[in-house]
Amino acid sequence: MSAVTRVQRAYARIEATDRPELWIDLRPQAEVDQEARTIDERVAAGEHLPLAGKLLAAKGNIDVAGLKTTAGCPAYAYTPEGDAPAVARLRAAGAIVLGTTNLDQFATGLVGTRSPHGAVRNAYDPARISGGSSSGSAVAVALGIVDLALGTDTAGSGRVPAAFNGIVGLKPTRGLVPTTGVVPACASLDCVTVFARTLPEAEQALAYMTSPSGRDLPALPQRTPGPWRIAVAAPEQLGELDKGWAAAYEAAVAQLTAAGSELRTLDLTPFTEAAAMLYEGAFVAERYTAVGSFVDKLITEGGEGLDPTVAGIITRARDIPAHQLYADQDRLTDLRTRALAELGNADALLLPTAPGHPTLAEVAADPLGANARLGRFTNSTNLFDLAAVAVPAGMVDGLPFGVMLIGPAFTDERLARIASLLQPQLRIAVLGAHLSGQPLNPQLLSLGAELERTTTTAPVYRLHALSTTPPKPGLVHVGTEDPGADIEAEVWRLPAEGLGRLLAELPRPMTLGRVELTDGSHVPGFLCEPSALEGAEDITTHGGWRAYLRSISPSGV
Template structure:
């Protein structure tokens, strides 16, 4: 393990690259608070020193963003409302656990105020724009966290999920979102939205990274484990609704969902139909019923007092959020008990429909609205986004959201929902749905080169041979086995021979986790103007490295060197 850790990119290098990335993407609305750079780099140097001394830190140098309703020592917890801000005495337990494993917090992220919404626009800190199309929403309420991961600023991010906030932003930004069973991850140090339903969630670009982080976040459950029925042997059993029960979806989304169903069938799953009605009826109850009163219990008194004081209330309170919370104040108690009885009946029906299925497969959400569409009709648009997610915590279920395709050049995601404490089972099934990723290689992973078997073992296949754009230089590094270092220079570069490989996204995550220094995964610009993830090199490794750019190919360089030696 120590050898693997020593091969990974240093924590200091990761921190510096993250700050460069923050400047490059120019998305200030992602963040509410960034820790001072000097402080973060000092912490990174400590992490590097501990690893060098032999300490096992599985998340060493992994960069973490934390939703602004979760306590981070040294930063204000605002829950998206500047007037609510307080300075916590320490990290929330879930943050402390990730830091103890070596993760480094960059800052706290923007959110739908008081975690009330699925759109990512309800914040005085600004609407968080989508990572792929800035004219569209990022999804909320964990908007900043999801976009920070999707844009490659951080490796991991914490969100929360009451109605789908750890899943909808994952789907709309093309990343993974794990919503654990309620009580599996502690919610101490989290500003509640609905305390009885809230879950702390994790975002990552790949399923293995998200699972690894969740393994450190979990603790002995705060309640007794249920006596789960013994799973009968056989293929995964996946429940799906009939097409008409999905309702209206964005253009192409129904077809993308059906393709995901076929993908599970091709992997050997037993797909059967269920009636989705109890799930969608319960979803409508979360905001239209009495359960929204718990949001008033969380922050209603504060909101009332701020409104009563007037003045700055109109600039610090989001009007849509304030309206939802204040209206909840007047819900009568008898209505809550009525809704609790109805919910219990719906849950019984839902579990009967699920039967012995391992998971229910659904589109994570219904479509991808523009910022303008949300502004024109904020409540109805938000309600549509939660059609499939709202019932999960009401029914005490676990869920995982994963990318499944691209539709009209935008991410499309699905989620798997299952009984409480079947989190690992859901992740195993979700792994069957992970889409392929592209990888640009220029050196030891090329066809016939020493590290090419690593790609083949991950299920990779060669797509084509091309070249980079003429903005890179190539150097021969002093490594074993020999490998080149590709470095972006802009002007003065050359076209370098490149192979484009396709491999499962989970395989790319495993490759990244064991990537040796001084190599790093970045974005490589290709001759045709497109971009692909690929291996780049830390500039610090170029000292005493031979510049071999004039060969325009690693293989050409090796052939020439071999000829000289013979």
């Protein structure tokens, strides 16, 4: 699908969903259309743009050239000189920014309601919160408006919104993605994160955002061969969860066990005790360091545009004594030592991303209490300098349930591999331009597809060379009456969401249907509308697309 078509569909989707609270600044469609045309022209000229046409949103505390950075406070707005590095790197790979998204003001909150631009409603249930602080970014992805969105994560803001909206959130090791061009919440803890509907899409984006870390690579324990080793929490240490969530967590545990992982229980106490320290201890003083003087000044001028809950958190942090910070640092060091000892040689810790999913009314009634509960499992991650990935893990009463995997710094790729075991997998048969080495194969790879086997169809199909760009064949079922042939095919495994994305972008005359393989099994595969065969060369006797290409070109392309 062309970048121009993607943009047109996105703006139509924005109008159809009618969620104005998602955006702080939305770029004019004419301006974005022109950028998309340029991307299409560059691709047509042979330029390699791996994210060509991918649509991107950026949280409103991240610099985007041409748009004001507000951090959710209109009075704070400034015009950046250029893109933040995270944005610039995605744009250099072909991504197109639609705009900046709403957030809990100054990235202070896990609820998505603390904004003068309005509360961001959940993608599944408008009566519930979207999760914050990266609320607008997560919902823009969940509603299918953008492919990728940037958030930030200090206490869980790149993970809680992912869980509440049924998408993926990657929170990388601190320092892998530069925080230059990001309004800080707690500068020593902040991370730039990425949201996507599939894990492979999120990983691909993160790969382009990442730069060599300025930190020294720690001496990670040498991993001995064997199954993944996963630590889990004892049910009694999870605390009170929403109805059905304990069972959903146990189902995720069972899924990892069924995939061959070794599981063991750890003591969650050091994690939850450290989580409480993030807001209840002295570490919140860093939020005052970031924007406190501005907040104080704005209050003296009347406080217009300040969220009262955010203002209260930041101004109270001003008076925390220095000795408390040193005492909390000592305590945190002890808790981190205990937490890492509990992890031991485990590859990851599996937890629910949040204990529950409150309504907008529940958060309004108790803004601080509701927020504190949401960070029970996420708050300690950056305090302990850990990496994390949040992924969907089913539905409970019609709402998404999510889990996260947490591991030592610089184990980001390992966590993603384990997380992929929790994603539903489907199979698809390909016979033409999506075959290994063919022009559209990267589309499969970008969706996380893995080659399972090479085989042939049952002898009930004929193959034709279509006049398309890029060239591709058309497979048509003819049954046993009209002699067919065994046609070379590849069977790929990919996430269920990935197959949905593939189908949504499938151009005519291609269709998706059941393809019978030589062993008698049936899997979804690419077929062709019969009307497209008029004038198309029958190439069945070649036995497959690649054999046909070799017959007309020695290179087979």
